[in-house]
Amino acid sequence: MTRTGRRPGAPHTREAIMTAARRCFGTSGYEATSLRRVADEAGVDPALLIHYFGSKEGLFTAAMGLPFRPSELFAGLPEMTLPEAARTIAGLFLRLADGDDSRNAMLALVRSAVSNERAAAMLREFVTEELLTIIGGVSTRADARMRASLVAAQLIGVAMLRHVVKIETLADASPEEIVALVAPVIEQYLR
Numbered sequence: 001m002t003r004t005g006r007r008p009g010a011p012h013t014r015e016a017i018m019t020a021a022r023r024c025f026g027t028s029g030y031e032a033t034s035l036r037r038v039a040d041e042a043g044v045d046p047a048l049l050i051h052y053f054g055s056k057e058g059l060f061t062a063a064m065g066l067p068f069r070p071s072e073l074f075a076g077l078p079e080m081t082l083p084e085a086a087r088t089i090a091g092l093f094l095r096l097a098d099g100d101d102s103r104n105a106m107l108a109l110v111r112s113a114v115s116n117e118r119a120a121a122m123l124r125e126f127v128t129e130e131l132l133t134i135i136g137g138v139s140t141r142a143d144a145r146m147r148a149s150l151v152a153a154q155l156i157g158v159a160m161l162r163h164v165v166k167i168e169t170l171a172d173a174s175p176e177e178i179v180a181l182v183a184p185v186i187e188q189y190l191r
Helices: 013-032 035-042 046-053 056-063 082-098 100-115 117-136 144-163 168-172 175-190
Strands: none
Touching (some): 013 035, 013 046, 013 056, 013 117, 035 046, 046 056, 082 175, 100 144, 117 144, 144 168
């Protein structure tokens, strides 16, 4: 039987792409790193990056060990009412922050950003290009990006105080209690 179509990549291809992506994102940042450049560095066809990771966002989240893709996680926000979107944003973020694997990856990236300018630049570009665009899309205000930035600051602050500083009342609160208190604040930011 004759095989047709593209030959599958070697078993080490995915790891070679991840290594090249970490190097490219680390030296040039999120915005300046193209899929073609990563493919060239890895010595593979650019189509393999789409095959393995789906998009630049997918490649970044995999290379950085992030447990989620913002575009998938927050899909559907623009179709929700503002109160629904605020509850969804707070609830999804809290579920990530409370999950062992996702919390560890998120906090490692935030901690790296605090002590390393290159890590801070990568996180800043990723948050700006991906996360703030999605959250900002919920607001119709001219300053939607600023409002989305305040939402991100609120949520990261909750995660840090809950899981790093471990403020007792916040660490012991149920996710439902936190969402009930934080969602109206997020709604106000985006209103």
